[in-house]
Amino acid sequence: MPADRTELVERYLRGETDVVEPRDAASVVLLRDGAAGLDVYLLRRRPTMAFAAGMHVYPGGSVDPRDREAAEHWAGPPPAEWAEAFSCDAVLAVALVSAAVRETFEESGVLLAAHQDGTLVTDTTGEDWERDRLALIEGTLALSDFLERRSLLLRADLLRPWAHWVTPEWQTRRFDTRFFLAALPSGQRTRDVGGEADRVTWLPVTEAYRGFRDASLTMMNATASTLRDLTAHPDVASAMAGSRRIRPILGRPVLIDGRLDYLYDGDDGPAPLAELVEPFAASDADPGGDT
Template structure:
């Protein structure tokens, strides 16, 4: 369970009494960026600044809300078509296009890593030049749409570098809510992450097992969705294994339970409701709810 501030406790209590107008969640996408390390897969995590309105102080993956213009990236696309992603995430093809494009755009904005290639198939490598930085900042500011960025540079979005992984929805009592689809992607050869996003006060590559243990011992604060993703990744010895793993993706929405000022969540599992402990316990120890 998690101790709550007084204002959070009041919000949860009002929700449980049926006094809250539930805020519709915004569609969002996030990429779990991976690379192979000496101790197994490593994951790229950003710690959001304590002043951020959502998930302040939390360790997260690159990601953010869908921009309606993201759908225009379908004209600059390589790899599985939007229909394949729509089937994976149980949504329509327009939203699937936006989700894939948003994941690629947000990852470039927040890490400097671009999952794209030139029209002849040559992958993008170094993105550290001043011209790349100007475009990255223009994307963040909304002055440049992803499709226009790709077209101007003669690039295509590499949907084939992504892997659909999970679907989490922010609990209904919260005032800022996101309907987030999570993807996996391996760090492309020749590229490197950079601390460029502005929303984070720390970025790091950590072994997946170490990051998950940090959640369990309280040294790394993160949302349940982030922790559950790490938990699932601990089953894989390398990035290729994770990228090839079969996944059954369904929306996961936690129902709050408040006990003596402490918060826990129940999730719908295959055999009925399970708590957070069951959801993020290491694989093989308990049944998983997600």
């Protein structure tokens, strides 16, 4: 582990640092049925990024306070159901689902929305769509205004709740992230839209998880754990139909001979993640080791 990270963890363990409040965030595991089974969409973050540099991640990002306004353009399970799934209030639930839809569009070009007659959006490749996507990224356009301008409805029913990870407390940048599943809508395609990623790819879930295991793909614990769970599903329908117990996962750092590992709260008390989600071995294969 780099010396600066070791110092940060040591100072945290000695109680010498202030814990940063995590920012609410949403991340979307975009899926499709491929020739070899279930495929997942991954972005590799640029090495210059302040958070998760060089890591393979899913589309996602922080909640924009204006995301809560998208409740006026909503179709699908009501906010109360999302609030129950993620153990939060309905206002935050709206913001999380909206952020999931917005970030997916911003980072992949895929829009989980429908026209007023209920038909799904099928093509977002035009120049006018691109202008709106860039305006959303820049923050000059709110999701609610985007939906209203185009007479669209956010389709919450195209998402499924999947997991909840919180960045460890020693980190100076922290996120309280809810993970969603979504299937690639028929007629849409992902696009390499640049920005925070220097590479985007569709990979079979089993291949992506194997890449984590052999260290050929660098990932954070949350990403790899999600992939591991998805290897149990042969196709999109199976993954989207599954029910899950969702609770916050927060790793507590421990240093063993200068090496960083984490303990996670399980049903039987604190344990290494490898024991909770066998055969996951985060400390061996994940140089980031964080959410």
